[in-house]
Amino acid sequence: MRSLSTRRRTQFLCAACCALFACVSVAEEPRDSPPLRFGMSTALTGPVSELGIQMRRGVLSAFAEANLAGGVQGRQLELVALDDGYEPSETGPNIHRLIELEQVLAIVGDVGTPTAIVAAPIAQRAKVPFIGALTGAGVLRKSPPDRYVINFRASYAEETSMMVDALVAAGIEPDEIAFITQRDGYGDAGFAGGTAALKRHGIERPGTIAHGRYERNTMAVEGALADLILHRPTPKAVILVGAYSPCAKLIRLAKESDFDPLFLNVSFVGGNLLAAALDDQGDGVLVSQVVPHVQEDLAINRQHRAALALLEPTKSPPTQISLEGYVVGRLLILALQRIEGEIRRETIADACEGLGDFDLGLGVPLRLTSDEHQASHAVWATRIEAGEVRPIPWSELLPQERQP
Incomplete structure (x- = not known):
């Protein structure tokens, strides 16, 4: 009897240990982790x-x-x-x-x-x-x-600096480079970078640089365009620091006014969006990029x-x-x-x-x-051709018909 009682106690203890182990195992199973x-x-x-x-x-x-x-x-x-x-x-x-x-x-x-x-x-x-x-x-x-x-x-300073350097290397005079920028911190950042680059190329007074501005989240670009058309010397290249819709409107208006400089845009414009907005008026427009062409x-x-x-x-x-x-x-x-x-x-x-x-x-x-x-300092050049945004080397910024 004593032996049977001992055996039953042993069985009970084993069963209890197994049950406890099972509970611990369930408790320790990993739950779905939050995202x-x-x-x-x-x-x-x-x-x-x-x-x-x-x-x-x-x-x-x-x-x-x-x-x-x-x-x-x-x-x-x-x-x-x-x-x-x-x-x-x-x-x-x-x-x-x-x-x-x-x-x-x-x-x-x-x-x-x-x-x-x-x-x-x-x-x-x-x-x-x-x-x-x-x-x-x-x-x-x-x-x-x-x-x-x-x-x-x-940075925008690196983008506009690359544009200015390439334009000057292609034969455009520093005082023939103009800007149209959005009137806010975005436009100011792009203009500051371009101004610094033009100073390196001999422009001593930033106030002499042709510069038009328009209000953010508007399409009111007519005044900015007029400032450039009236400027002397007449700009041969215009760097745009803006959004795709107003930039597209400005380029269209410029062509309608027989004002046809080379237009260059920083990456924020969204090259494919600008090309779509310009439709058949986009050929020759340049866009700098901060990632390689897709x-x-x-x-x-x-x-x-x-x-x-x-x-x-x-x-x-x-x-x-x-x-x-x-x-x-x-x-x-x-x-x-x-x-x-x-x-x-x-x-x-x-x-x-x-x-x-x-x-x-x-x-x-x-x-x-x-x-x-800042992980990357690379800037690539692209040009709109037949409605497509295509990569080009910076050395080919000016097409043959625009060579000085």
């Missing part, structure tokens, strides 16, 4: 909405690619995109909402200089990484850099097309802006993959600065460190 949430305040409506839509499209394609491969640390990537209509007054509340209510880990791919001027300081104060904004403004490129502001693209045989282009196919069954073609969004998304994901342990806002900032020299398949070197918060 890694990122935010974007961008223009999804209004006169530059296509830029915001394409930038969001590019970032989402990079996220779709990563999510299909299992995400980062087993967590899916999610983007919360809010519309600001390219109006700074809407941007501030959006950024506060993303940081405080949506609890995003970083702000990524915001569109526009006037909006970034509002958004970046909010993110900086909240210690939230502000990554890959679609702007080349100098306010985001301080020296030493702001800890939480991480740029991918070349048809170049490069790894980044092949990967972007494949990522878009995951995102969109209709397989809409890539654009320069969607490619930039994709590159920004890939940059962020690369930084996330370098993080060991918990992914937090602070560790994302550390990881971006720790990327050092890296390669995303663009064919140019990229670098981010604690002292360098």
